[in-house]
Amino acid sequence: MNVQQKVNGVWGSRWVFILAATGSAVGLGNIWKFPYITGENGGGAFVLVYLACIALIGVPIMIAEVMLGRRGRMSPINSMLLLARESNASQWWASVGWFGTLAGIFILSFYSVIAGWALQYMSLSAGGEFNQITGEASGAAFSGLLADVGSLVTWHTVFMVLTLLIVMAGVVKGLGKAISVIMPLLLILLLVMLGYSITEGNFAAGWDFLFAFDASKLEWNSVLVALGHAFFTLSLGMGAIMAYGSYMPEEKVSIGNTVIIIAVLDTLIALIAGLVIFPIVFANPAIEPGAGPGLLFVSLPVAFGNMAGGQLFGFMFFALVALAALSSAISIIEPTVAWLVESRMASRIKATLGLGFAIWFVGLGTVFSFNHWADYTLFGKTFFDSLDYLTANVMLPLGGLLIAIFVGWFMNAGAIVEELGPIDQGGYKYWLRILRYVSPVLLAIVFVMSLVG
Numbered sequence: 547m548n549v550q551q552k553v554n555g556v557w558g559s560r561w562v563f564i565l566a567a568t569g570s571a572v573g574l575g576n577i578w579k580f581p582y583i584t585g586e587n588g589g590g591a592f593v594l595v596y597l598a599c600i601a602l603i604g605v606p607i608m609i610a611e612v613m614l615g616r617r618g619r620m621s622p623i624n625s626m627l628l629l630a631r632e633s634n635a636s637q638w639w640a641s642v643g644w645f646g647t648l649a650g651i652f653i654l655s656f657y658s659v660i661a662g663w664a665l666q667y668m669s670l671s672a673g674g675e676f677n678q679i680t681g682e683a684s685g686a687a688f689s690g691l692l693a694d695v696g697s698l699v700t701w702h703t704v705f706m707v708l709t710l711l712i713v714m715a716g717v718v719k720g721l722g723k724a725i726s727v728i729m730p731l732l733l734i735l736l737l738v739m740l741g742y743s744i745t746e747g748n749f750a751a752g753w754d755f756l757f758a759f760d761a762s763k764l765e766w767n768s769v770l771v772a773l774g775h776a777f778f779t780l781s782l783g784m785g786a787i788m789a790y791g792s793y794m795p796e797e798k799v800s801i802g803n804t805v806i807i808i809a810v811l812d813t814l815i816a817l818i819a820g821l822v823i824f825p826i827v828f829a830n831p832a833i834e835p836g837a838g839p840g841l842l843f844v845s846l847p848v849a850f851g852n853m854a855g856g857q858l859f860g861f862m863f864f865a866l867v868a869l870a871a872l873s874s875a876i877s878i879i880e881p882t883v884a885w886l887v888e889s890r891m892a893s894r895i896k897a898t899l900g901l902g903f904a905i906w907f908v909g910l911g912t913v914f915s916f917n918h919w920a921d922y923t924l925f926g927k928t929f930f931d932s933l934d935y936l937t938a939n940v941m942l943p944l945g946g947l948l949i950a951i952f953v954g955w956f957m958n959a960g961a962i963v964e965e966l967g968p969i970d971q972g973g974y975k976y977w978l979r980i981l982r983y984v985s986p987v988l989l990a991i992v993f994v995m996s997l998v999g
């Protein structure tokens with residue numbers, strides 16, 4: 547059974563799995579994307595829908611993905627093949643894995659460009675570029691960065707190289723240790739920043755914006771964005787969590803409880819990031835909550851530039867954002883690398899390099915969509931916007947839909963129960979019912995709506 551142990555590795559313990567999966571989940575999605583899409587979608591009502599999506603759809607599907615990986619013990623493509631066979635279902639279920647590969651290439655291509663911004667902001671902070679900066683000047687600095695193709699490509703390249711180095715060495719080796727330092731540090735620094743926002747920012751306005759529920763602000767499209775983001779932030783729908791699940795040790799652990807820990811940590815970090823950023827935004831009239839992808843990069847320098855030790859804190863903060871992005875990026879590319887290695891198509895090094903180059907190349911499209919190609923749009927979306935929309939709102943929900951249907955309706959029930967670990971009967975029935983009826987219906991609606999607009 548334990549093919550994976552020989553091929554792609556196995557985590558040292560359940561805790562290493564939790565750290566790695568949290569490392570995958572916590573990343574730019576929490577610190578960069580969540581605040582800016584919350585700003586674009588009007589705040590409180592959006593946050594509430596997002597929390598509901600995490601609890602009702604994200605957590606059940608995450609349990610399903612980990613369970614599938616743990617049962618299949620191979621890359622998502624091969625796990626799905628094996629499990630479909632075990633359950634006498636069609637081989638076409640492997641398409642979940644194929645879709646995941648494509649989604650992963652698209653996601654990492656822009657993810658790396660944004661992570662590159664964090665790398666560049668590390669060096670700008672350290673160099674004192676933000677000292678005493680105003681909201682206007684910070685906005686101008688960010689626009690300057692977007693126009694500078696050379697820097698964008700350089701930092702995108704640096705980030706891709708770092709990602710590939712870790713993946714080449716094997717995800718299991720060393721990763722657990724790195725994450726167990728990065729995650730606590732990130733949390734501490736976020737709390738330091740929270741202290742700044744509470745004392746220096748307009749905390750009441752920030753809090754209200756995030757938590758005051760105003761249903762009139764909610765549009766149908768915001769619901770789509772919230773659901774898509776639940777998938778993105780938990781790394782669901784493309785096999786990343788399935789691949790990590792396949793490296794889980796044999797010991798009997800409850801997958802349900804493990805997943806809840808990860809989802810709670812991920813959600814907390816996103817909410818804290820929101821509580822750091824919005825009070826700074828509302829204290830600076832020059833910064834708009836709906837400023838878009840630049841929100842994090844325009845607002846935080848104003849805080850760092852005006853606080854004691856800001857140069858150092860700014861450097862550390864952006865370094866931690868980059869590290870959090872790194873621990874997510876490796877999980878985006880891992881499923882496909884695992885598949886190439888397992889199928890004996892390439893060595894780990896060659897598989898990583900080949901795939902990495904393709905992703906880097908697609909990433910140039912995102913770089914150009916902020917400058918040379920800014921005016922080339924399809925349905926009003928630039929290349930970057932289109933990739934972001936297509937992956938989060940179409941591909942990941944589609945992957946989640948297929949996973950829910952497979953586990954809910956096709957997979958052998960005995961295998962499911964065996965793999966879930968110690969389970970609570972009530973919780974199990976509730977979970978299965980959600981996967982069978984609730985997730986597919988909601989996801990199908992979202993999927994159709996995001997296609998028709």
Ligand code: TRP
Nearest residue numbers: 571573574575778779781786874
């Ligand atoms: N969850 C990560 C974040 O919030 C990004 C990520 C990692 C991801 N792996 C993924 C997104 C797989 C979608 C699918 O930053």
